[in-house]
Amino acid sequence: MTNPGQPAYGDSMETEPETMTAKWIAIDWGTTNRRAYAMTADGRVVDTFRDDRGILSVPPGGFPAALATLRERLGALPALAAGTVGAAQGWQNIPYVAAPASLADLAAALVPIEGEPIAIVPGVSFMADGRCDVMRGEEVQALGAVAAGLVPGDAVLCQPGTHNKWVELEQGRIARFTTAMTGEMFALLKSHSLLRDMLKGEAADDAAFREGVADAGDGRDLLSALFGVRASVLLGKRAAADGASYASGLLIGADIAARRAPSQPVHILADARLTALYQSAIALLGGQSHAIDSHAAFTAGMAQIRELAR
Amino acid sequence: MTNPGQPAYGDSMETEPETMTAKWIAIDWGTTNRRAYAMTADGRVVDTFRDDRGILSVPPGGFPAALATLRERLGALPALAAGTVGAAQGWQNIPYVAAPASLADLAAALVPIEGEPIAIVPGVSFMADGRCDVMRGEEVQALGAVAAGLVPGDAVLCQPGTHNKWVELEQGRIARFTTAMTGEMFALLKSHSLLRDMLKGEAADDAAFREGVADAGDGRDLLSALFGVRASVLLGKRAAADGASYASGLLIGADIAARRAPSQPVHILADARLTALYQSAIALLGGQSHAIDSHAAFTAGMAQIRELAR
Numbered sequence: 001m002t003n004p005g006q007p008a009y010g011d012s013m014e015t016e017p018e019t020m021t022a023k024w025i026a027i028d029w030g031t032t033n034r035r036a037y038a039m040t041a042d043g044r045v046v047d048t049f050r051d052d053r054g055i056l057s058v059p060p061g062g063f064p065a066a067l068a069t070l071r072e073r074l075g076a077l078p079a080l081a082a083g084t085v086g087a088a089q090g091w092q093n094i095p096y097v098a099a100p101a102s103l104a105d106l107a108a109a110l111v112p113i114e115g116e117p118i119a120i121v122p123g124v125s126f127m128a129d130g131r132c133d134v135m136r137g138e139e140v141q142a143l144g145a146v147a148a149g150l151v152p153g154d155a156v157l158c159q160p161g162t163h164n165k166w167v168e169l170e171q172g173r174i175a176r177f178t179t180a181m182t183g184e185m186f187a188l189l190k191s192h193s194l195l196r197d198m199l200k201g202e203a204a205d206d207a208a209f210r211e212g213v214a215d216a217g218d219g220r221d222l223l224s225a226l227f228g229v230r231a232s233v234l235l236g237k238r239a240a241a242d243g244a245s246y247a248s249g250l251l252i253g254a255d256i257a258a259r260r261a262p263s264q265p266v267h268i269l270a271d272a273r274l275t276a277l278y279q280s281a282i283a284l285l286g287g288q289s290h291a292i293d294s295h296a297a298f299t300a301g302m303a304q305i306r307e308l309a310r
Numbered sequence: 311m312t313n314p315g316q317p318a319y320g321d322s323m324e325t326e327p328e329t330m331t332a333k334w335i336a337i338d339w340g341t342t343n344r345r346a347y348a349m350t351a352d353g354r355v356v357d358t359f360r361d362d363r364g365i366l367s368v369p370p371g372g373f374p375a376a377l378a379t380l381r382e383r384l385g386a387l388p389a390l391a392a393g394t395v396g397a398a399q400g401w402q403n404i405p406y407v408a409a410p411a412s413l414a415d416l417a418a419a420l421v422p423i424e425g426e427p428i429a430i431v432p433g434v435s436f437m438a439d440g441r442c443d444v445m446r447g448e449e450v451q452a453l454g455a456v457a458a459g460l461v462p463g464d465a466v467l468c469q470p471g472t473h474n475k476w477v478e479l480e481q482g483r484i485a486r487f488t489t490a491m492t493g494e495m496f497a498l499l500k501s502h503s504l505l506r507d508m509l510k511g512e513a514a515d516d517a518a519f520r521e522g523v524a525d526a527g528d529g530r531d532l533l534s535a536l537f538g539v540r541a542s543v544l545l546g547k548r549a550a551a552d553g554a555s556y557a558s559g560l561l562i563g564a565d566i567a568a569r570r571a572p573s574q575p576v577h578i579l580a581d582a583r584l585t586a587l588y589q590s591a592i593a594l595l596g597g598q599s600h601a602i603d604s605h606a607a608f609t610a611g612m613a614q615i616r617e618l619a620r
Binding site for chain 2: 255
């Protein structure tokens, strides 16, 4: 991972011994994984690591110990966490902040865990237009991207993953957002569906992927288009090895086509592989996109929340 | 089950001892279940039963024994089977007949299993409009519904189940069809997704179901609308007990909205529960529907195929 505030190998740390001392820990604590950053007082990253101690792996009552292992590694520092650690299945159920929401709104609603050196950032809820939505963790990335100067205060963000968050920022606040279960749907189909024999490969930005994006962009409905993966392989019209790319293209294409007008550039915060797939699909559907460093956005957001909460 | 050709309790069978003698067995042999009918020479049902010896439960080389148990029960008669028993994972992979397809086309392409008292009806394939589709078993129901006089020769049929088949009949032939994995998608979400805690109830034709149908009919995309089930429960806007009905409404509504113009009446061949849900959803979306006895359609189709193949 790269981060503007993180020292590269060879950087001289002796020239600024004070400023590069870690003072706190920022944690992106999700459902299956967590990533922790040892942070300087002014928001630079000194050290980081990722492990699989997501909330689903923590036994009841096990969160203090799970935090302790992290502090043994990064230092006995106060911690600030965001993500599903604040959900009902996490350490403590932290109430959502309703959109529109700013970093100041999140900072004002931080919840310290009693007797533990950690506070948890609330998630954001949305209720309007006859629908409901929720996020936990992505709000820090989205607002942090603005704080870090990586995206403008009025922008459309796309945060692909298990649940893709499409965020509309207005004046540096989360005005509206929509969650699409694109990643989870692909995982369900790949692991458990009658299509699974045709989805064994890894999805890549290849000809089959682009065909799937185009079919979804033409308005083909998912329920029938997905079955078409099976039919086309059975009839010898598609190699089974291309099934994963085509199905991924269908899902990502449907996700993009449902969400945005091509006139708005999309700022994508994701890992390199998903960013490449979404950038390719957005371009195919006539749009523009920018790849944003999601780690830099997260740590900038957490640093700002910490400042605002002091 | 009810069937026009089947004697009700109290019918006097002594008055027609010859005509009510079973001469052959019709089998609807699917992936998880099979249903067999002891049939008279003129296509009436003398006896029937259903068990869970679908093809997935039959071990390699086990089909002769699986047929034998069925003949022990219904008589040592010649059998005619349709369904996934003719798929690659079934008894023998029987080539598809390409649409447009009639009962005569199916009869001409019957495949007897060597050394066994059974022949298997081929499935139907469709390739046009840049897409592929396949069916195995539903073709007998669809064409049999016409043979039995239950639907006109030009009609739209809907066969909900794990994979819903929408069939366009023209002049008594299967002209085109589209498969939607509506039922499988619901099962995947209910068993394996992060929504599963909200999908524990049984879907019913209630207010939540109708709300889901309406939301899908308004064009709300499935990837985000399905996540909305979770968000609305977390935010206290929907009872978790209503999640299954709402999600079922979304899926069935999306399936119907993608497939048909409200001007065409839809003939539904399914069990009573699914028929009721599809009829309600079609009415909500401005269409008309008729419930068709799928067992009567199947046995009429098989009887006609047997006649045509003699």
